[in-house]
Amino acid sequence: xxxxxxxxxxxxxxxxxxxxxxMTNALIKLNKPKNNFRYFYTxxxxxxxxxLIGVNVSETFATSFSKIPIIGKIVSVxxxxxxxxxxxxxxxxxxxxxxxEDENVKNTADKLNKQIQNIVDNYTKEAEQHIAEYKEAFIAxxxxxxxFQQKNIVVDVSYDVKSESKDHLSLVLSANENWVNAxxxxxFYNINLNTGENITLKDLLGDDYINIANESIKNQIxxxxxxxxxxxxxxxxxDSSNIGGFETITDExxxxxxxxxxxxxVFAKYEIAPGAMGQIEFEIKx
Numbered sequence: 001x002x003x004x005x006x007x008x009x010x011x012x013x014x015x016x017x018x019x020x021x022x023m024t025n026a027l028i029k030l031n032k033p034k035n036n037f038r039y040f041y042t043x044x045x046x047x048x049x050x051x052l053i054g055v056n057v058s059e060t061f062a063t064s065f066s067k068i069p070i071i072g073k074i075v076s077v078x079x080x081x082x083x084x085x086x087x088x089x090x091x092x093x094x095x096x097x098x099x100x101e102d103e104n105v106k107n108t109a110d111k112l113n114k115q116i117q118n119i120v121d122n123y124t125k126e127a128e129q130h131i132a133e134y135k136e137a138f139i140a141x142x143x144x145x146x147x148f149q150q151k152n153i154v155v156d157v158s159y160d161v162k163s164e165s166k167d168h169l170s171l172v173l174s175a176n177e178n179w180v181n182a183x184x185x186x187x188f189y190n191i192n193l194n195t196g197e198n199i200t201l202k203d204l205l206g207d208d209y210i211n212i213a214n215e216s217i218k219n220q221i222x223x224x225x226x227x228x229x230x231x232x233x234x235x236x237x238x239d240s241s242n243i244g245g246f247e248t249i250t251d252e253x254x255x256x257x258x259x260x261x262x263x264x265x266v267f268a269k270y271e272i273a274p275g276a277m278g279q280i281e282f283e284i285k286x
Contacts, residue, residue, distance in 0.1 A: 075100040075109060075169060075193065077161060087149055089131050094158040095120050096171060108196035112189065116173060119187060120157050123175045127155045130183060154178045162256040162264075167193055170257035181269065186279075188254045188266070201255060204263045205286060213249045213265060217282045221246065233273045246272040262286055 075098055082093040096116060098109040131153055138148055155177050162170040169191045176184035190199040201209045224231045235245020246267075255263045260283075267273075267280045 075102075075105055075164075077171075079159075087145070088135060089128070089153040089155060091124055091127070091155045092157070093120060093124065096159045096161075096173070098169070104196070105193050108191060108193065111196075112191065116187075116189075119173065120175070123157060123185070124155060127175075127177050127183065130177065130180070131155075134179070151179060163259050163261070168199060168257065169193060170199075172256055181275070184269075186254065186266070186268070188256055190255070190257055199257065200251070201249070201253070201263055201265075201284075204257070204261075205284065210249060213253075213263075213282075213284050214247075216284045217246060217249070217265065220282050232277060241274075258283060260285075 078097045078099065080093075080095045080097055082091070082095070084091040097113055100106045100109050135148055139145070155175075157173070157175045159171055159173045162172060164170070169189070171189050173187040173189070174185075175187075191197075192199050192203075201213060205212050221233050221236060225233065225237050232239060233245055234241060234243040239245070249265060254266045254268075256266065258264050263284050265282045265284060267282075269275045269278055271280075273280055
C-alpha cells in the first residue's frame with residue numbers, strides 16, 4: 001500500500017511546464033466549432049490528455065502536439081514534438097502527422113506517416129551512434145568529458161509544409177547534426193491526394209520536363225552570377241576547382257511545390273556549388 005501511495009505522490013508532484021497552459025488555450029481557440037471543421041473540436045481534449053500523459057510519464061523525453069492550419073479542407077497536419085537531453089547531446093524532433101476523414105486520403109496519409117516516422121527513428125538512432133563514436137575518439141585522443149559536453153551537440157529533425165491544396169500536399173522533412181555537415185539530409189514529399197501517388201516533375205512540366213528544367217536552371221545560374229560577383233557555381237565563370245558543374249536533372253532530383261504551383265528544384269550543399277553557397281534552389285515556372 002505504501003508503494004502505491006509513494007507512486008501517487010510522485011505522480012502528483014511532477015512539475016508540468018508552464019508552456020502547457022498556453023498550448024491548451026491555443027488548442028481550445030483553434031478548435032472552436034466552425035462550418036465544415038466540427039471534427040477538430042472533439043480532438044482538442046484528446047490532444048491535451050496526450051500532452052498531460054507525455055509530460056508526466058518521462059522527465060527526459062516530453063511529447064506534445066501543435067495544430068497548424070487545415071490543409072485544403074481534406075487533410076490536417078499535427079506536429080509531434082520530442083526532446084531528449086543527456087550529458088552528451090540534445091535531440092529535438094518535430095515530426096508531421098497527417099490525418100484525414102476522407103478514406104482514400106487516409107490510406108495515403110497512414111502510409112506516409114509510417115514512412116516518415118521510420119526515417120526519423122532511424123536517423124536519430126544513427127545520430128546517437130555517430131555521437132557516441134565521436135565521443136569515444138575524442139576521449140581516446142586526450143579530451144575530457146567536460147570538454148565534450150561544451151561542444152553542445154544538437155540533433156534536429158523538423159519539417160516545413162511548402163504548399164497545400166485540395167489536390168496535393170508538398171512538404172520537406174529535414175534532419176541535421178550541428179557538429180558535422182555530412183549527416184544533414186532532407187526528404188521531399190509531393191503527394192497527389194486524389195491518387196496517393198508521388199507527383200513528378202513530368203506531371204508538373206510535361207513530357208519535355210528535363211529540357212525545360214535544365215534550360216531554366218542554366219539561365220538562372222548565369223543571371224545570379226552576373227548580378228553578384230560573390231555567387232559561384234562549379235564549372236562556371238572563374239571556377240578553378242576542376243569539379244564538373246551542373247549538367248542535367250534526373251528523375252531523382254529533389255524538388256518541392258511552392259505556393260504558385262511551380263516546382264522548386266533543390267540541390268544540396270556541394271552538389272553544384274561550393275559549400276559556402278549552402279543549399280540552392282531554382283523555381284521552374286510553368
